[in-house]
Amino acid sequence: MNILVTGSSGWLGQTLVPRLVRDGHKVVGLDPEPGPTTEVVGSVVDRALVRHLVRDHGIEAIVHAAARHKPHIETHDNSEFVAVNVQGTLNLLEEAVAPGSKVDRFVFTSTTSLMISQKIRDGKAGGAKQAMWIDETLGPLEPRNIYGVTKRAAEELCRLFNHLHKLPIVILRTARFFPEEDDMAHAIEQSGDNTKANEFLFRRLSVEDAAEAHVAALHKAPALGFDTFIISAMTPFSPDDCRELIVDAPKVVERYFPDYRELYDRRGWTMFASIDRVYDASKARDRLGFTCGTGFAEILDSLR
Numbered sequence: 001m002n003i004l005v006t007g008s009s010g011w012l013g014q015t016l017v018p019r020l021v022r023d024g025h026k027v028v029g030l031d032p033e034p035g036p037t038t039e040v041v042g043s044v045v046d047r048a049l050v051r052h053l054v055r056d057h058g059i060e061a062i063v064h065a066a067a068r069h070k071p072h073i074e075t076h077d078n079s080e081f082v083a084v085n086v087q088g089t090l091n092l093l094e095e096a097v098a099p100g101s102k103v104d105r106f107v108f109t110s111t112t113s114l115m116i117s118q119k120i121r122d123g124k125a126g127g128a129k130q131a132m133w134i135d136e137t138l139g140p141l142e143p144r145n146i147y148g149v150t151k152r153a154a155e156e157l158c159r160l161f162n163h164l165h166k167l168p169i170v171i172l173r174t175a176r177f178f179p180e181e182d183d184m185a186h187a188i189e190q191s192g193d194n195t196k197a198n199e200f201l202f203r204r205l206s207v208e209d210a211a212e213a214h215v216a217a218l219h220k221a222p223a224l225g226f227d228t229f230i231i232s233a234m235t236p237f238s239p240d241d242c243r244e245l246i247v248d249a250p251k252v253v254e255r256y257f258p259d260y261r262e263l264y265d266r267r268g269w270t271m272f273a274s275i276d277r278v279y280d281a282s283k284a285r286d287r288l289g290f291t292c293g294t295g296f297a298e299i300l301d302s303l304r
């Protein structure tokens, strides 16, 4: 397939583009930042450029991973978020359904962040008595920042274009896969690797798995028509654990992984005292046929 990948110089793009090329696809990477996985240096906000790319390269599939995202909240103003995340998405959708376009599938990289209201984020400190079990049925959604609001708006544009034009679209609400140190309070007590290992229990995946989920979505989009999936490492927890997770997370983890403490102790690592949310990726497993290859069990294997 001829595939347009936006955000191709980014953390995900750098993994996804070579992965698609390995499968024999012809990939056109679009990003304002030059890089080895970017063929065209430019912006999704530039409608004429998007039109030219979709038409002249005979694009058949679009993976829209470009975004201003959470780290940019401090450095970019709100209108930049609207331009890239909303107008940029609209430009791609309009060109995907324009007369003469060969695009027959669209994958949008969204975020679990848009499901996190201020109340959910406040967790235990905000009075939560149990961890929040989060799946795709959670609503009404109340994103708490410009990143979440603009990603949510982009998701709605995707839904509208599928409704109006029957363009197959898969939305992937991915959990965190960034390599940087955590920005959460947990990080004060735990090193970066320790924090990330803990997060594989309930809110993280590897960048390789993130790329793989996009491959699965490209494959399945025509059969699905329109769907939205949480993409995160499969949690070992169940909704029955939520009450205990918020008061004593290490005890719950030990029930599932009896030797985790020993492996952690050897490195001087610790578990979060409290876990306030759990992303449930079972819909992706059941309907998309995708499960992350790396979860907490594999992290412990690597520690062994």
Ligand SMILES: NC(=O)c1ccc[n+]([C@@H]2O[C@H](COP(=O)([O-])OP(=O)(O)OC[C@H]3O[C@@H](n4cnc5c(N)ncnc54)[C@H](O)[C@@H]3O)[C@@H](O)[C@H]2O)c1
Pocket (backbone or CB within 6 Å): 006, 007, 008, 009, 010, 011, 012, 013, 030, 031, 032, 033, 042, 043, 044, 045, 064, 065, 066, 067, 068, 069, 084, 088, 109, 110, 111, 112, 174, 175, 176, 177, 178
């Ligand atoms: N990294 C995470 O933990 C995480 C979690 C959830 C969702 N996501 C989503 O995954 C996607 C990829 O994230 P990432 O971690 O690779 O981010 P990244 O910042 O490394 O990559 C994003 C890329 O988009 C590019 N971009 C910015 N404006 C653009 C524009 N106008 N036109 C074209 N490209 C533009 C940037 O230059 C960058 O290379 C984003 O949509 C993000 O919202 C990321």
